[in-house]
Amino acid sequence: MFGGFAVLPRFQSISVRPKRLTAGAVLVLAAFALAGCGGGLPGKDVFSGGLFNKKETGPEMDSRPPEVIYGEAETLMNEQKYKDAAQKYEDVDINHPYSQEARHSIVMAAYSYYKVGKYTEAISAGQRYLTLHPGTEEAPLAQNIIAMSYYDQVLDPKRDQTNARKALGAYETLLQRYSDSRYAAEAQNRVLILRNLLAANEMTVGRYYLRNNNYLAAINRFRDVVTKYQQTEQVEEALMRLTEAYLALGIVNEAETAAAVLGHNFPDSKWYKHAYALLQKKGRQPQEHEGSWITQTFEGSGNPA
Structure with a gap:
């Protein structure tokens, strides 16, 4: 077991394998390439069926049976030599792309890359596995590796959250x-x-816009919290900030609705007290108005509004 993952067992040699080039055929192909015959594409990798093709002229072939190469990869994995294990798993797929071992090697290469922090390679291998083998027993593992690879790159709420969105x-x-x-x-x-992280990020940006009197931009951020991340702890403050921003723009009906929805759903919230106080200063009271997107959002979610 590695980090909660089940390592796949070694496999017995299977009876059907792709045909290998004879020594004579290899020499003929080599002579053809050296002769520079027309019609070929420069740098075209002859062995394009493998998992990764890093060399323009194609990787060196390993004629050993797939179970032997896979066994070496397992050994490296057990020794926690994940980078070397990933390369060995690739070798299985490159040299024996139609073997049963090749299928397992793709997902294990993804895991090996994840273990050494090569997240781009881990995601690529995981996605390749799911494209080729979406209904197999290792498919959940491949999807989990993709998710973890994005998750481990997530930054704090004040930074760009592209990886957080991809992880989600x-x-x-x-x-x-x-x-x-x-x-x-x-x-x-x-x-x-x-x-919660993404909602916090939206709140951080929204507060910035609010401080700089960019009310429409602020409203858009707070609206995203209310519509997309309604079950997070950030939604209470988002409704209060909507009250504040709408009041600043003179859109009183939406301000009153935001405060009313906040009070109905979170009556003991400190943010409701703030929203209520803001309305009182303007001689207003929290009340819902028909047709407000805020009311419709909470009704659609099943929350009392």
């Missing part, structure tokens, strides 16, 4: 497609964490 999407995909997998419970927890 990857975990939501895992829950939609593989809800019964061993990774589902952790995925659910991380979805909550990521939604």
Whole structure:
């Protein structure tokens, strides 16, 4: 077991393998390439079926059976030599792309890359596996590796959250497609964490706009929190800030509605007290107005409004 992942067992030699080039055929192909015959594409990799093709002239072939190369990869994995293990798993796919071992090697290469922090390579290998083998038992593992690779690159709420959004999407995909997998419970927890993080990021940007009197931009950020991340702890402040921003623009009906919805759903919230005080200064009271997007959003979510 590695970090909660089950390492796949070694496999017995399978009876059907791709045909290999004879020594004579290899010499003929080499002579053809050296002769510079017309019609070929410069730098075209002859062996394009493998997982990764880093050399323009194609990787060196390993004629050993796939189970032998796979076994070496397993040994490296057990020794926690993840970078070398990833390369060895690639070798299985490059040299024996139609073997059973090749299928398992793709997902194990993804995991090996993840272990050494090569997240781009891990994501690429995981996506390749899901493209080729979406319905297999290792598919949840591949999806989880993709999600974790994005998750481990997530930054604090004040920074760009591209990876957080990608991680959230990857975990939501895992829950939609593989809800019964061993990774589902952790995925659910991380979805909550990521939604709170993204909501916090929207609030940070929204407050900045509000301080600089850019009220429309601020409203758009707070609206995203209310519509996209309604189940997070950030939604209470978002409704109060909407009250503040709408009042600043003179859009009183929406300001009153935001405060009313805040009071109905979070009557003991400190943010409701702030929103109520803002309205009182203008001689207004919290009340919902028909047709407000805020009311419609909370009605659609099943929350009392």
